[in-house]
Amino acid sequence: MSSRLGAIEFRHLRYFTAVAEARSFRAAAQQLHVSQPPLTRQVQQLEELLGVVLLERQPRGVELTAAGAVFLEEARNLLALAEQALDRTQMAAQGQLGRLDVGVYGSAVFDAIPRVIQAFRVAHPKVEVVLHNLDRAGQIKALRERRLTVGFNRFFIEEPDLVWDVVLAEALNVALPAGHRLADRSRLTIADLSGEAMVVYPRSPRPGFIDQVLGLFHRRHLTAQVVQEVDDVVTAIALVSSGFGLTMVSDSALNLRLPGVVYLPLERNEALIDLCMIRRIDDDSALLRAFIEVARTVLPPLPDELAGAR
Amino acid sequence: MSSRLGAIEFRHLRYFTAVAEARSFRAAAQQLHVSQPPLTRQVQQLEELLGVVLLERQPRGVELTAAGAVFLEEARNLLALAEQALDRTQMAAQGQLGRLDVGVYGSAVFDAIPRVIQAFRVAHPKVEVVLHNLDRAGQIKALRERRLTVGFNRFFIEEPDLVWDVVLAEALNVALPAGHRLADRSRLTIADLSGEAMVVYPRSPRPGFIDQVLGLFHRRHLTAQVVQEVDDVVTAIALVSSGFGLTMVSDSALNLRLPGVVYLPLERNEALIDLCMIRRIDDDSALLRAFIEVARTVLPPLPDELAGAR
DNA sequence: GGCTGCGATACCGCATCGGTATCGTCCCGG
DNA sequence: CCGGGACGATACCGATGCGGTATCGCAGCC
Numbered sequence: 001m002s003s004r005l006g007a008i009e010f011r012h013l014r015y016f017t018a019v020a021e022a023r024s025f026r027a028a029a030q031q032l033h034v035s036q037p038p039l040t041r042q043v044q045q046l047e048e049l050l051g052v053v054l055l056e057r058q059p060r061g062v063e064l065t066a067a068g069a070v071f072l073e074e075a076r077n078l079l080a081l082a083e084q085a086l087d088r089t090q091m092a093a094q095g096q097l098g099r100l101d102v103g104v105y106g107s108a109v110f111d112a113i114p115r116v117i118q119a120f121r122v123a124h125p126k127v128e129v130v131l132h133n134l135d136r137a138g139q140i141k142a143l144r145e146r147r148l149t150v151g152f153n154r155f156f157i158e159e160p161d162l163v164w165d166v167v168l169a170e171a172l173n174v175a176l177p178a179g180h181r182l183a184d185r186s187r188l189t190i191a192d193l194s195g196e197a198m199v200v201y202p203r204s205p206r207p208g209f210i211d212q213v214l215g216l217f218h219r220r221h222l223t224a225q226v227v228q229e230v231d232d233v234v235t236a237i238a239l240v241s242s243g244f245g246l247t248m249v250s251d252s253a254l255n256l257r258l259p260g261v262v263y264l265p266l267e268r269n270e271a272l273i274d275l276c277m278i279r280r281i282d283d284d285s286a287l288l289r290a291f292i293e294v295a296r297t298v299l300p301p302l303p304d305e306l307a308g309a310r
Numbered sequence: 311m312s313s314r315l316g317a318i319e320f321r322h323l324r325y326f327t328a329v330a331e332a333r334s335f336r337a338a339a340q341q342l343h344v345s346q347p348p349l350t351r352q353v354q355q356l357e358e359l360l361g362v363v364l365l366e367r368q369p370r371g372v373e374l375t376a377a378g379a380v381f382l383e384e385a386r387n388l389l390a391l392a393e394q395a396l397d398r399t400q401m402a403a404q405g406q407l408g409r410l411d412v413g414v415y416g417s418a419v420f421d422a423i424p425r426v427i428q429a430f431r432v433a434h435p436k437v438e439v440v441l442h443n444l445d446r447a448g449q450i451k452a453l454r455e456r457r458l459t460v461g462f463n464r465f466f467i468e469e470p471d472l473v474w475d476v477v478l479a480e481a482l483n484v485a486l487p488a489g490h491r492l493a494d495r496s497r498l499t500i501a502d503l504s505g506e507a508m509v510v511y512p513r514s515p516r517p518g519f520i521d522q523v524l525g526l527f528h529r530r531h532l533t534a535q536v537v538q539e540v541d542d543v544v545t546a547i548a549l550v551s552s553g554f555g556l557t558m559v560s561d562s563a564l565n566l567r568l569p570g571v572v573y574l575p576l577e578r579n580e581a582l583i584d585l586c587m588i589r590r591i592d593d594d595s596a597l598l599r600a601f602i603e604v605a606r607t608v609l610p611p612l613p614d615e616l617a618g619a620r
Numbered sequence: 621g622g623c624t625g626c627g628a629t630a631c632c633g634c635a636t637c638g639g640t641a642t643c644g645t646c647c648c649g650g
Numbered sequence: 651c652c653g654g655g656a657c658g659a660t661a662c663c664g665a666t667g668c669g670g671t672a673t674c675g676c677a678g679c680c
Contacts, residue, residue, distance in 0.1 A: 067403035074395030085384030
């Protein structure tokens with residue numbers, strides 16, 4: 001704990017290093033823009049603190065002792081490391097260094113989130129980005145416990161200590177088996193799906209994507225024919241692939257290509273599904289600000305083109 | 311060159327580290343045995359010098375910012391390294407750390423020198439010992455050019471800037487072919503060897519072992535029958551092994567066992583051969599002093615037992 | 621609402637910094 | 651052989667800035 005470092009300061013290292021490198025007090029004094037006596041005094045003091053003679057004073061300048069050569073190397077190293085420490089701290093203050101824990105969940109991991117993460121990694125290469133697969137409740141818990149900096153999720157839920165931002169509105173698509181009677185249409189409406197066998201997800205957490213999808217039917221006084229509830233979009237599409245029925249997926253899930261699965265867009269005005277970012281209301285770290293900025297830049301501010309791009 | 315390190319001192323690191331670890335200015339002040347205001351001031355100054363806010367002042371102590379956490383790690387590292395720098399410098403001052411370049415030459419490398427080196431390595435494990443095979447002239451040159459700290463050699467030659475110490479006096483032995491007419495004797499005299507076919511070494515540098523051996527004959531008004539001059543003891547013994555004749559070797563060379571070679575000791579009063587250590591007269595480094603001390607301890611101060619031990 | 625504990629601020633005495641002037645010493649040239 | 655010049659060390663001085671005491675402002679809490 002209490003060290004023998006005593007009263008040694010960087011000034012001693014700077015002065016000694018200059019003198020040792022110049023092999024002269026006077027020359028070092030010029031380089032440092034100070035007069036010569038302070039150098040003599042600081043080096044003397046350093047030697048006294050160390051209990052070691054570092055320089056051999058000679059009529060024509062100074063020579064290093066063996067211990068002095070060792071200390072010179074150490075001092076140079078320390079000074080260089082101190083500079084690096086400054087750099088790293090200033091980078092951290094600008095959000096260019098550190099660690100960002102990101103919670104991810106659901107179909108957005110197949111497109112929107114990777115695009116954001118990738119862009120952030122390019123812009124902030126020294127930041128370690130760690131992804132955590134957590135559902136909404138897990139993200140909220142982890143955020144409160146500081147294990148997470150930001151979470152991506154669907155659906156907006158009010159919490160006093162957290163804030164949500166909608167960062168993307170994705171269109172909905174219908175995934176259906178290749179041989180399905182609707183598979184040759186170019187786009188579909190909710191009404192087209194009334195009474196069709198459907199796979200829905202996720203079973204939990206509630207409310208979730210499943211409720212939003214079912215709500216689309218109820219709002220139109222239509223009935224959804226749920227043949228299977230599953231946990232996630234991948235399982236749902238796997239069941240579609242084996243002919244169980246159809247399911248609804250966001251644009252991001254279009255990257256999931258399984259054999260015998262056809263994706264058709266819903267009419268654009270039928271439904272949009274939000275992608276939200278959740279974070280602590282009191283977190284104003286530069287890292288998070290930078291991440292939000294990247295997310296806003298990467299994700300299109302308006303859903304139009306995405307919905308059209310299928 | 312000129313750094314952004316500015317006026318940052320170890321004091322700033324020590325104070326900040328204490329505050330950051332205690333999560334409190336007051337608690338840190340107690341641990342450091344100073345009052346609280348200086349801590350506030352030093353940390354403020356550090357933040358100003360860095361241009362970065364390191365701590366979030368809160369009603370119940372302080373919290374680290376992201377940049378503060380980075381700087382804390384850096385500061386701890388720097389302080390630990392500074393301690394190590396002190397240790398290493400002080401070890402160097404005591405001759406326990408550094409590099410020792412040792413010149414070796416001749417038959418002593420087969421016994422006496424390895425014993426010294428081994429003992430020194432045990433006593434000073436952090437000192438890097440580098441051996442250089444150099445003849446006497448090479449050692450003298452390397453010593454003057456500071457490429458060598460100490461050299462082992464035979465024969466004492468006065469030099470103004472160098473000092474020699476005799477560290478060992480070894481007895482002489484005769485190496486002769488197994489079938490030689492003298493091979494069944496238990497010990498020999500110079501007179502016994504008069505007129506015998508001899509291999510002698512080294513051809514250079516002169517004067518050298520060769521001259522000392524030949525001098526033994528001349529001094530007794532005997533003649534040495536030189537059949538071959540070679541460069542080194544190994545070659546000489548190889549020739550003995552193949553029946554060329556006999557040769558003279560020091561005790562150290564007795565470790566060289568070649569088939570068909572018999573070693574017989576010379577009468578002890580016939581001749582002794584010195585092993586010398588050469589060094590700069592102005593080199594009073596702790597490392598060299600320690601090495602000399604080890605050499606004196608390891609090598610027997612009197613030749614008697616060695617001569618008798620064969 | 622007063623109490624308590626926190627960090628920040630104001631101010632003070634003094635240690636210590638860097639500056640100027642000078643000394644002692646050695647090298648070197650006339 | 652002696653004087654000039656360059657080096658590091660020393661003496662001394664003013665100013666900076668350290669750490670100290672006293673106090674403020676503020677927030678949480680009984």
